[in-house]
Amino acid sequence: MTINLSHLFQGISTLFVQDPQTSIARVLLILLGILLVYLGGKKILEPLIMIPMGFGMSAVNASVLFLSASQLGNIFIDPLVTNTDSLMNILQIDFLQPVYTFTFSNGLIACLVFMGIGVITDIGFLLAYPFTSMLIAICAELGSVLTFPIATALGLNYGEAAAVSIIGGADGPMVLYTSLMLAKNLFVPITIVAYLYLSLTYGGYPYLIKLLVPKKYREHAVVTTKTTHVSSKQKLVFTVVINTVLCLLFPVASPLFLSFFLGIAIRESGIQKYIKLIEEVFLYGATFFLGLMLGVLCDASTILNPKILILLVLGMIALLLSGVGGILGGYLVYYINRKNFNPVIGIAGVSCVPTTAKVAQKEISKANRYSFIMQYALGANICGVITTAILTGLYVTIVGGLVK
Amino acid sequence: MSNSFLIPLEVYGLGIVISLGIAMLIKFMMVVIKKFSKDEPEEKAEEV
Numbered sequence: 001m002t003i004n005l006s007h008l009f010q011g012i013s014t015l016f017v018q019d020p021q022t023s024i025a026r027v028l029l030i031l032l033g034i035l036l037v038y039l040g041g042k043k044i045l046e047p048l049i050m051i052p053m054g055f056g057m058s059a060v061n062a063s064v065l066f067l068s069a070s071q072l073g074n075i076f077i078d079p080l081v082t083n084t085d086s087l088m089n090i091l092q093i094d095f096l097q098p099v100y101t102f103t104f105s106n107g108l109i110a111c112l113v114f115m116g117i118g119v120i121t122d123i124g125f126l127l128a129y130p131f132t133s134m135l136i137a138i139c140a141e142l143g144s145v146l147t148f149p150i151a152t153a154l155g156l157n158y159g160e161a162a163a164v165s166i167i168g169g170a171d172g173p174m175v176l177y178t179s180l181m182l183a184k185n186l187f188v189p190i191t192i193v194a195y196l197y198l199s200l201t202y203g204g205y206p207y208l209i210k211l212l213v214p215k216k217y218r219e220h221a222v223v224t225t226k227t228t229h230v231s232s233k234q235k236l237v238f239t240v241v242i243n244t245v246l247c248l249l250f251p252v253a254s255p256l257f258l259s260f261f262l263g264i265a266i267r268e269s270g271i272q273k274y275i276k277l278i279e280e281v282f283l284y285g286a287t288f289f290l291g292l293m294l295g296v297l298c299d300a301s302t303i304l305n306p307k308i309l310i311l312l313v314l315g316m317i318a319l320l321l322s323g324v325g326g327i328l329g330g331y332l333v334y335y336i337n338r339k340n341f342n343p344v345i346g347i348a349g350v351s352c353v354p355t356t357a358k359v360a361q362k363e364i365s366k367a368n369r370y371s372f373i374m375q376y377a378l379g380a381n382i383c384g385v386i387t388t389a390i391l392t393g394l395y396v397t398i399v400g401g402l403v404k
Numbered sequence: 405m406s407n408s409f410l411i412p413l414e415v416y417g418l419g420i421v422i423s424l425g426i427a428m429l430i431k432f433m434m435v436v437i438k439k440f441s442k443d444e445p446e447e448k449a450e451e452v
Contacts, residue, residue, distance in 0.1 A: 130430040134423050141419065145412040152408040165412070234437045241433060242426060249422065387423050394415040402407070 010065040014072055018064075025300035026061040033058030033295065045199040048284075049172075049291040053195070056295020076296045079105075079188065096296055104293055107180050109286050110173035111259040116283025117173075117353055117385070118263020119275055124230040125379035126386075127238060132333055132341075132376065133349075137383035139329025140349030143168025143322030144391050147314055154310050158402055159183045160190075162395040164311055167194045168318035169388030170201065170352040172290075177256055181396045188297040189308050193315040195294060201319065202355050205347055208323045209363045213343050217334070219367035220342045222376065235268040242386075250393030252400065257389060322350045326380075341376075348377035351384025 006013035015023045036054030040047040060076050067073045077096045081087050091097050103109045126133050144165050151161035159182035166178045167190070175194040179187035209218070243261035247254040266274045302308070330346020344364050348357040357377035364371050 127430055127434060130427040131424075134427040138420055138423050141416070145416040148412040148415075149408040158407065158411065161408075162411075230434075234434060237437055238430060238433055242429070245426075245429070383423075386426065387419060390422050391415055391419050394418055395411075398411060398414060402411075 007066075011062050014064045014066070018072065021304065022300045025303050026064065029061040029298060029300060029303060030058045033061070033298075036295075044203070046195075048287050049195055049294075050199060052288055052291035053192075053295035053298075056292045057298045058295075060296045060299050074299070077293075079297055096293065099289055100293060103286075103289065105180070107177050107255060109290055109293075110176045110180075111255050112282045112286035113173045113290065114256055114259040115263040115278055116286065118260045118265075119267050119278045119283070121264055121267070121353065121382055121385075122378065123235055123238065123264055123382055125375045126382045127230045127234060129376060129379045130383075132337075133379035133383040134387070135333060135336075136326060136329040136346050136349035136380040137351070137387040138349075139332065139346065140322050140326030140351070140380075140384055141169060141387050141391055142325025142328075143318035143320065144388065146321050147318040150317060151310075151314050154314070156307070156310065156314075157183075158399045160186050160307075162399045163187070163190050164193075164314045165318060166388070166392055166395065167197065167315045168322040169384070169391060170198055170319060170322060170350045170356070171385060171388045172198055174256065174388050174392050176290075177253075178392050178395060181252070182399055186305075186307060186311070188294070189302055189305055189311050190315075192294055192298060192302070193308075193311045195291075197315045197319050198352055198355075201350070201352050202359060204319075205323055205350075205356065205359045206363055208320070209327065209344055209347055209359070212324065212327045213330075215367055217343050218364060219371065220334075220339075221368060221371040222342055222345075222373055223340055232268045232270070236265055239265045239268065246389070246393070250390070250397060252396045253389060253393035256392065260385065260389065319350070323347060326350050326356075342371065342373055345373050345376050345380060348380040349384050351381060351388050353381050353385060354378065356384075357381040 015026065033054040033056070036045065036050045036057065039045040040050030040054060060074055063074050063076070064072055065074065075094050077094050077100050078090050079100065081090050087101065091101065147165040147168055148161050151164050152158065156164065163175065163179035163183040163186065166175050172195055176187070176191045179190040183190060239261040243257050246257045250257070263278060266278060326346040326349040327343060328346065329349055330341070330343035333346070334341040334343045342364055344360050348360045350356045357374065360377040361374050364373055
């Protein structure tokens with residue numbers, strides 16, 4: 001009996017059958033996947049996303065096999081299948097296809113993450129300082145707006161431009177949702193770029209703060225004249241009213257609003273069994289599969305997409321502009337409040353909950369270790385989620401209408 | 405002006421109006437809730 005090694009080790013032999021460009025891309029993605037796992041393990045990048053994503057990325061590019069004599073592929077997932085009969089077949093073969101079809105392609109996974117964020121979010125700070133928080137959050141949406149014309153100038157259509165612009169909102173589930181709604185052909189690279197950059201905000205924004213805010217402002221302490229307390233009853237009433245209002249205004253983004261505010265309502269109503277279910281099962285389960293799925297979707301064809309370089313540049317521009325906008329918002333509040341504010345808090349308007357709030361507190365503490373601003377930062381942070389959801393709703397409604 | 409500029413302008417303009425509207429709604433709701441909840445005296449929340 002003779003053993004055909006090329007059929008035995010198909011992951012390797014397919015490297016020599018494919019065109020050299022794809023083979024090189026596969027090898028690079030395998031290495032990138034391993035690097036992401038390493039950086040996630042070292043906590044340089046967000047481990048909750050990067051470890052499953054890196055594993056998925058290296059595995060899917062390693063395990064290409066001969067599906068038939070002339071067709072190469074993998075048995076992980078087929079994101080392009082749309083025909084019902086083909087889908088039924090694929091669901092029985094590709095082991096991650098059920099997760100993709102029933103949670104990813106319809107946006108459910110984004111909603112589950114959002115519900116989890118709602119459960120861990122205390123909106124008391126937002127209710128205590130609504131105008132201050134909202135003003136900062138609006139300024140921190142600069143990237144979500146200014147990136148759009150740059151993206152169209154670089155050749156993206158309106159749907160793609162809107163989806164990549166939302167990276168400026170710094171909210172992963174929101175980017176996923178917008179790209180699924182408006183740029184399904186690019187949702188994988190856009191979402192990957194978004195999550196890669198969001199992982200880097202913790203390391204990158206401190207430099208932006210140091211660049212834009214001199215030390216004498218960074219060490220400025222905020223004087224709070226009265227303690228603020230918002231009851232659970234007030235928070236509960238707020239969530240149900242605001243959810244209804246936003247759903248009335250933007251039915252197209254209502255799944256996101258419902259998920260987020262329902263999460264907050266469950267937290268405030270104190271139903272421990274639901275809180276535990278959403279926080280420990282839904283949030284972490286969805287985050288795990290989100291990371292794994294993003295990695296698995298990262299096959300060689302993704303990196304060979306000519307638009308990936310444009311997306312990488314635009315993602316960085318969006319987050320950079322939003323950071324600058326947030327700090328400008330911080331300065332604006334500083335002058336409105338007659339200098340009783342720290343402009344660094346503005347960075348927390350970029351809604352990467354709670355990373356940017358932590359960055360603001362960390363940088364302020366470095367300059368003045370007695371200055372505690374977390375309540376203001378978290379207020380701006382939560383408002384950032386709301387403003388990003390509003391902008392998402394507006395983009396999906398306006399651009400979605402144009403595309404149809 | 406082309407849609408490349410009009411769309412983000414429209415999105416940002418409406419976004420500002422709606423966001424500030426929500427901030428006003430929050431202020432209004434806090435006052436109303438405080439007025440009708442006698443059993444739970446709260447300290448007044450104040451903007452910095």
